[in-house]
Amino acid sequence: MLRSTVINPRQPVGLQELAALAAVAHSTLGPNKRYKFIQDDTSGESALVCSCFRILENLELTSAVGQLVYETVQAQQKVFNTGSGCLLFLAGAWGRAALECVHRGISVSRIISGMSDGFDLCADVLRKCSISTDGLGAVKSDSCTTTSRGLGLQMSKKPIMEDSRASHHLSVGHKTLNTGGHRKIKLSRHFCQPESKNVSTAPQPHQFFNVGHIAEGLSHGCVQAMNLVMEAVKLQSKTNQDLSCSTFDVTKVVTCVVPGLPEEHACVLPGCIVLLSDEQAAVAHHLKEQHLKVALINGDLSHAFRHLGFSRPAGVQHVSEQLALSSDKEEVWMVKVVALLLNLEANLILVSGLASEKVIQHCCGRRVLVVEKVKASILKAFADATAGVPVTYATQLTKHCVGTGVKVEIWRDLGGGSERKSSTAVNISTGGNSGLFTVILTSCIRGKLQALEDQFWACAYRLHHALKDRAVLPGAGATEMLCIRRLRQRAVSAYSTQESEAGGAADLDRGVVLHLMADGLIDYISTVMVNTGRVSKVRARTVVSQQLQERNGHVDIAARLSQLVLEGENEDSDLKSNEAPEMDVYDNLSVKQEAWRKALDLLFLVLQTDAEVITGVDLTTGAQGNLMLL
């Protein structure tokens, strides 16, 4: 019997749960990611994870708040493939801030309105301090700009703040460089609209677009993965004859994980590489260096397969009048399909679903290569490139459904142990016009492959979004610093209105909320610094607060921070001097904005919740202490 139960404790429980969950993923923030083992006590299985999303995926959260967190992170992951760690951390950190507010007796509606204001401020900062990707990295060659390093300059390209007072506080654009490479030094207080407009509209003699520089800044510690991404971008832009690399189409990229090879063997190749069994590889050997016709199957390749929505009749009985040896239906079907394929001269079948073992073998015998589990986007790419039409049933195939001009090559025989089924990597390509690229990811440790694949996709999507946004944010905590500054200013002004006769308790509360929100961001920056493993929490906090206190602290926050992050490396090897070219670090604009927004949405939901309704509780297991039964 379905029963419902109501738990009724006060809200902080939800917030505490949120903060506790967030704490689990702290180690995945920042460039130095730590691996975690998640072990299942009942089955003894374990997983090696190193991203926030994978941690949550493996935790199997059953509580309501846990489920909400997982749904939110999943949504972020689905669209952006990155930013989940930031989302969860801030949900936790701001959750703690909200908890503190609740303890101080601030009402929930005031916390929400205060935090919404805070978010608007931050969103405004994000918009204003975003750097256009056009011309980014152009100054890199200019040796005299090592100190300003790309960060400060583009601030001025954006329409600068509405009033001079704001710009005085905010501007990181302390020094300005225009894209031509001339150096202009400006004190922020003299900034005024017309001049900044001049800079922004200055005709650019050549569209310098240094995608490598942007990619480097977005690698966030995954240098290897980003190198692969860069390679893919370069190859893709060469095919598209887009020399500036201004877009990156992630749907045309496939990953192929190959266990057993050292990680340095990772590479990017044109075409679609799949791992095949020895038997299939033999067919591929036979087919290589031929122009093949290809059939595209959208579904499973098997006798019993029926399209989605087809319901098998339950009450059908087969009656036969004589005791004839019934011929095997599958056999009949297979013969029919292979005959059709041979008639159409299609030697290659790409199947989005599964193909039955029997079919694969039968086809191999007729020198027809069957490749299963092809991603839908790849199937589409092949359809576009070969003029083939994907069909659901093999029997649907007609002459005009079959694509042409596909080539099969043996890329490498990985033929290791005999126990491994898929041992040959085969490259299926369409002669260079499909734009498909495969990234081969390798590792000697099988458990690491998933993490490597995740890292690759995270980097790929970061670059993809940066190019799509045509803007990036100064990274390494610089953006957060600006937000902290802005939040604190607003908090102070809220305090001062509270003291004046016009304000009331509401302004005081707003100040407290904004201040605590800023603390959440400080926590974020210092955790990232701590995760580099070279700074203690205390030191990290000190550095951040020093930066904040310095009146002219906005000289170059990113420089100091990234310097600090890299400091250890310099200590490690004396060969690297401090003068060594440092890296610019960038973050994604849309990813960050959306992650923050989602973190706040999640927090607000939890904050406003005062009870949980649990259905389907089995009373025989015994009710827990704080449950109330309806």
Place this chain on the structure above:
Amino acid sequence: MSRLVKKCPSLCVDLPLDNTDVCNKLRLLRQLLASCYGPTGKLKLVHNNIGGHVVTTSTSSVLLAAISSSQPLVSLITTSILNHVSRFSDCGLFAATLCLDLIEQAKQSGLRGNVCIRLNRHFLGVCVSYLQRGDCCCKVKLDFCSSHNLIALARSVISSKPACMLTGQETLHISKLAVQAFLLTLPCDKPGTVSLGQTVTISVEGHSVLNSAVFPGLLVDVTGVLCIDKSENLSSHPLRTLLFSASLAGDIPELGDGIIEVSSGVDTDAQILDQLLDLGKQAVEDDVKLFVCQKVIHPVLQQYLRSQGVIVIERLGITHMEPFILLTGAHPVATLHTALPAKAYGKVRDLSIRQFGSKTMLHLLGPGESAICTMVLCHRNETMLSELKVVCQKTEHVLRLTLREPYALFGGGCTETHLAAYVRHESTNGVTESAAALGCSQSEYILGMDRFCSSLESVAKSLEHNGGNSLIDLTHAHHWTLPADVMNRCVEDSLGFCGCGLVEGSSSKKWTYLNTKYAEFSPAALTTDSPVQPRVLDSFTAKLNALQVAVETANLALDVRYIIKDVN
């Protein structure tokens, strides 16, 4: 050999309302529902014990549907409220809170059950007849010449659900869309019986609320169907349309419990497919350009139709069926065993493609005026989106109710406090006669009235969840809230406007806390030519019915003498 199992005797509970366990459950239900009430209400997470999707809500229809109880009295009340909500959409929480409050008050008062029931019914009658009077001072007549009051009404409904997580600007945007959609479903220039059109709601996750929009006609999600060639010039003349409600998946439909015997060697699938292709051929011969099916279409048939230049839409879904029929005039074909009758075909005037984030939609416009419109709702995440969808459908219903009775009640708790003051005032005149007529003593009558009125007032008080105080002014009897942290000395300054936003605080007014006794007075009407419009409005029809449902349900619960439970 059959075994005989001894039947357990039925369980009989005497006077269930005297049982502490039952009372605790009713109190819990009241807390649960009252804490959801109003724009600052608390949310509830509804989930299953074994995990799965979590619903965040404060809407009575969602919440009550999830609640099931082993206690028949609780089920009686939830069913009654759900029934009200299914008919009127709004004021479910109001009805539930009032009902549970009346039960609790009745028990506390110590009045005899039948007296209590009679009194409740009497005071309900007083309220209802007052609300229906022309000079009732807590309602406004809706003026359809201006959208102002309609938007205010929509906005009150939408802003009362905090799980939608809307900012002020977003609330206004959605309110305007709701009113726009409502107006689009009103057919104009049609003689004879007027029947309202329909609004179809489509939700798109991951976009800003401000991207939500309303379109005349019907939008159909065709994401992933790469069939429509944008270059094709289709909109030159009306497209002939065919609609199937039967599945065209090629399987054997609805066998029920029966059995079909098939002789071996017969391929049923192929035969059905042949039949489907025959249908397809006839459709192509009859120049059908848009082929739609509520359910799945066999891929082979799809391929054939597309090769003939027909646009194919499958899985239209049951919710889209009726709007589609109204829009195109097509008659849905429910079988594949007959030739297609000519009158089954419908028409689509225009067809275009719209993109909402990752979703691709086909926008269909009917040949004539059809009063069908589509509301595309966008929100950042799934939880908030599903609540927004519920709220928008609710709003649409509330707006439709205004066509029947073009009135709205003051929201923000003002109607409740006003009614309470009115009942107190009316009932103090002629206590003797009324008491005699109802067959109770004068003290019983006064006690009953007091309980009834404080139930109404406590519903108004339930709007406040942040520890603030509820007040009533002693002129118009409107409802006011005082934030928790306001010092006593500046009460007058902190009271800006009353709950519905019609009365402004001034030093000439007097207030009293809602739980304190005040001398009865006749609540004064506001000057009618006042330019100020109420900011918060409640549905008149829904609230009136909710009031009746609450009192009747409470009376029924008070009337229950035994609960007999079959435990077998």
